[in-house]
């Protein structure tokens with residue numbers, strides 16, 4: 276039985292309870308983080324906590340737990356659930372209050388929930404095969420830089436991709452790719468340049484994105500942070516996505532057309548390998 280964390284208690288998952296008045300449930304008034312676990316250790320923990328603080332700040336959501344105590348909770352869950360490889364999910368909402376669009380009183384306690392997912396992440400069949408993606412209109416709100424729990428459209432986009440026989444959707448706004456449904460999106464041009472959309476409110480500022488761009492720059496690869504079109508993907512040598520759950524994940528087909536030779540590319544594979552090595556070495 277999995278053990279989870281709810282508002283100060285570690286409990287078997289069947290005993291964990293959250294109010295039906297929780298604003299996360301009624302208004303999607305909450306933020307989250309997903310942190311990768313390799314060898315029982317947390318990858319880029321402080322990056323995830325910095326982004327959590329930023330998300331909370333953008334929503335004027337008060338939150339009193341320190342990074343130190345959050346680290347202790349993450350570690351306790353990893354240990355109790357014997358997570359060698361997988362993910363830790365953390366969610367903070369504005370808490371439970373009678374339904375009102377106006378935020379509740381400052382004194383209303385947050386709801387804080389964490390749970391683990393045990394999963395083979397490095398050794399992935401999808402990464403070996405390469406993802407097929409389809410493009411869909413980006414119909415999300417205009418603050419995609421805040422990691423809120425309002426994930427209905429990304430979920431619908433993934434379902435539409437699945438219905439078309441693909442693995443994921445890449446979202447398009449004004450003719451340019453923003454990002455994947457739950458990952459950042461990249462192409463590698465035929466001259467070996469890595470192109471990914473620049474940071475703005477249009478995309479989530481991926482923690483993996485930052486680490487992978489560091490790897491690319493250390494490998495002396497050229498990087499262009501700018502929007503790119505579907506046509507550029509069709510003419511690219513390689514494509515990939517990044518996220519805590521997918522690492523560096525090759526994309527080999529878009530809207531039914533192969534990208535490059537239609538197989539995971541060499542630069543993508545190299546970046547995945549270096550990213551995993553560095554993550555193992557720096558995990559805490």
Ligand code: PDD
Pocket residue numbers: 309454455456457458459478479480481482483484517518519520
């Ligand atoms: N998703 N873009 C979006 C829209 C995301 O939801 C995510 C993460 C990313 C990548 O961010 P990071 O590299 O920090 O994981 C980009 C997580 C994994 C999820 O919702 O499960």
